[in-house]
Amino acid sequence: MSSTNLTRRSFVKASALAAGAAALSSGVATVSNLVASDKAYAADEVKLVHTSCRACISNCGVIAHVQNGRVVKLEGDPADPMSEGRVCPKGLSGIQALYHPNRNKYPMKRVGDRGGNQWERITWEEAIDTIADALMDMKEKTGLEGLLLSTGGGGNPQFFSPPRFRNFWGAGNVFEPGCAQCYLPRSYTMPLINGVGDTSIADSNCAELYNPNVSIDTYVMWGTGPAQHAPSSAGRAVVELRAAGTQTVVIDPRFTPDAARADVWLPVRPGTDVAMMLGWMRYLIENKLYDKDFCATWTNLPFLVDPSDPAGALLRASKVFSDVTAENEGYVYYDEASGKVAKAFALAPDNETSYHPALFGTFDVTLADGSTVKAKTAFTAYQEQAEEYTLEHVAEICRVNADDLEKAIRLYAECESGGISLGVATDQYPQSAQAAIGAAALDCMMGYIDKPGSPANSFPHSAESTVFPDGFMGTAPYQFQTPENITNRLGYVEHKGLGGWMHSHIPTILNAILTGEPYQPHIWIERSGNKMAMLGNSASWVDAFPKLDLIVHMYMYPTSFSTEAADILLPTAEWLETAFLQGRLYAVLLRQPVTNLFECIDETFIWSVLAKALAERGHVGMQKAFDPEACGSTPTYWNTLEEYYEFVASNVGMTWDELVAKAPYNDVEPEEYWNAPYEQAYKGLAQGRDGEPGDSAYAGFSGCAAGDIKDNPKKCGPYGDVMTYIGRHGAEKFDMPAASTEYLPMPYYREPEDIQEYGDDYPLVLTEGRIPYFHHGTLRNNPYIREIYPAPEVWISPEYAAEHGISNGDWVNVKSPRTDGLDVFSNLDTGEELTAEGQRIVADGVYGVAHVTEGIAKDCAYMERFWNPEFLEEGQDPRKSWTTCNMNVLTKNTGYYNPEFGTYTLRGINVKIEKAARPDGVWYEPTDFAPWLPQPSENTGGGAA
């Protein structure tokens, strides 16, 4: 709710004026000091607008001070229970981002060849007409599948926009450099394992961190650093937890602020986390530190494994009992009380005393066909899986101290309350699914599920980062896509986990663009920042751009992707100009437009504009996209921006004006919110529809059984049988062809490829990781933030530095097998090299500034993503913007991808680092960034006005 800065003097003045006006009726002339104006504000009045930052996915509450129509100050909003009024550099940079002189102000069309930096202004009408005509033309010539959409990379995207558009269009592909390499592996897998949800701090799924009523004894931050990625909210919360006595374990190659204050820091070698997780499991099992009662009663660890199944799926009851069919399929266990194999069942008050499953052992099972097999329990399978991962072996693989390792495990296992938050690090190399299974399974083994102090908790209003708001995709009465269209998504049959976000597999997309197989993507609409700085082995994409008929880039300002690839630029709004709801624990924040500049439009609405143009050209799906009957629970597109704002407000049952007046507000009061059910969430009786009593069984964990299990025993699933099923059948409403590689139910360790093939010549294992100044590819053009972090730091150990004559602060050159042409992206079918020419562009390697430190894991290095917008200034070579300091030309989109998500390798690649000179043209001194100082501008209402 906005408030005016009404002083006593101005109030008195207003009252006098009002009194004078009342006197008009008596015929007395009144001196009026009113002056006609076309402005909606009074000069010098400062208006406070409560909004929500979108400089990153933390979405902290912010109050914008607006004077004379211009944003003059930002501060944190105390109404946000997660940040409590704090705001980080990214958020504070909002004014400079809003008024950046290089904003895309209006649509532009390329003049000359791709790779250049010449543009001409066009109208929105011409831009939309060009894109819509091209799409309809493509549809007629080669069909729907040629549509390619992308997002990610920061810059306040609404992640659901591209999948929605593609779904309404009917076919095609969506990707983002994150997804399989960022959050999807955890958000998809962990709920299937622990029955609750993922434990990502950055994506706001750890409400328990903010709970004032509980204490957390031990908090394990595995591959995550809240002090870096969310200093205002989670970073602050962890500081307070530590102050209150929480012991922390930090597993991170970097000595981050959180690691510096941890009770145990394990500087794990990047790419080896799963070995460590298996080591933790071995220790828990060997020392009987697991929660025996929880494991036996509420997990699938007692269930028997099918010895004849190639992937180790759980034994199906239909194989054992002749009266079990597909209609009542279930799992089986060995009952210690009866000495028999029995079908697993959902526990209820009237049957729970009859459930006595064996946790360990191998048992003779007589099958329905009369044969006898020996079947082990899932926990026995885990015991065998983890057997080789002794403390010493793990210490060797992960290059950590064995005593520290044991101390960490003990802190985790011997506490009253705690758990693991798994961060993005493990999503970024091809063990993403395995690490997600591992971390969730560990918490299951310890019973750290829905307990006070557990990150794995199911709070009713958990804040999330608007990746996929409930109901935004929905189930529509009209069939916008056929099963064939869905199955045709590139790489989806192989990597079915991508279906969680309706995305496609990036290397398969690149392969398709370059080879035309199985079909050619034709039109690419990209809605994010700088793909050249975010994609793995990004130079390999240069050879792809000439294959696309039309490339559209929607963003707030030009980036390397604009110059390398785009034909049309569409100006999107900054977060201070956009609108959406943001849940923050029990509070509801409204991100609302504080101003609207130039012809910029909220990207969520740009898709509507394009959809409308397609509908007008006869695209049936897009016509239906505006039809509430056709869409059902899926929100329709909007005809006007005002309609969109009303949609935003309708999510909380209000009009826009009502919401603006009310937000921020508490949806429930804190006391009620924190009165969480905890264990009663699964030990309570199951609820039926609409809150009516359901069946007599306990609620349990209903989402962890495989799709063929009809008698759901409602156990959480540390043995990921559900993953094996998904690999064979998918999780769509129809059965999909099986992936060619099985999805295995337990984590397994796989040594990274780079170190095996290139470790001799590229001796350092490189990792990346968040810093508080940037979000993905954003804000490298922000003058004050660049002053703080003008170039990427390259962390190396004192030993390596001494060997190579590098001192702290020296510029260094970094190369990898990708820049050196040794590891070239190749045809996924034939192995023919496809992108050698593009990768040759970066043969000189990239540059950064050495930070010599003991705070980096042994034989490792660290370098965060970076790019140099200064090379987009007039007269500069735009290609240098992404080839100079960009670590993503070093990373790997080749070789092994994990079966579940097709994750490639961003962390755990191998590099070599040598001393170098500062590259020409790089801005580094504070005054270099002066051209980027903000140029305030008037509220125009934006391009949709």
Added chain:
Amino acid sequence: MTASHASTTEPVSAVAAGLQARQENQPAEEDVARVVDCICNHPRHRELLYKTLALCGEERDESEVESYLQTQLEQAQALQTPYALVHSLVAAGGLVQTRYDAAGAVLDSTRRAELAAQGLDDDAVAALAVRRTVTTTPAGRAAVVLLDPERRIAACANAGPARRDAFVRLLEHCREPRSLDSVKRLLDGHPALEPTARSGGQRLHAVYFIDRLTEAGGLVWDGSWVITEAGKRFLASV
């Protein structure tokens, strides 16, 4: 252009100057590569750029070339004007531009220096040009040979025996204008569309053949898919 005029042409870029310095008949590999990159920079412009180079084997007025491009089917899809396309080729070294004054004299560097000495600035000198022509350079000619559509079509069709039949059938089919659905029906069930061992179970789509032949210059869209003259010549050769 009268016989009295110097036959030297006017380089308008360093690239073109480099071309002149080299032996006319043997363009450097990197010069040819630069022209090829220009032609292949954007699929919407590829055939237009190729045709321009082929047309300008003899010196042509720029206006004539731009008018020619306007008549090509592919121009309807172009994102750049004919003027911009011509000048892309000039910048890439595939064409060399010559400017003539009203008397028919070439405005080369020597002439410009003379005019500058007389007090004319760059704008004034530029204003003297009343005729602009373009001619394909040796590198441009080499690119024309390299990217000859018949050669491209043959390379495409002969890349693998399993698919050759599908390519040939499609070309034959498109001697008459065909819709996308017609092409899909033609190739439905063709063994070339079967998944390979490493294609992740994914079948090849019929549009693969359309796209490859379009890229090779064998098919063009004219409200429906039709074979090009180069496509017909390829069929005649098999």
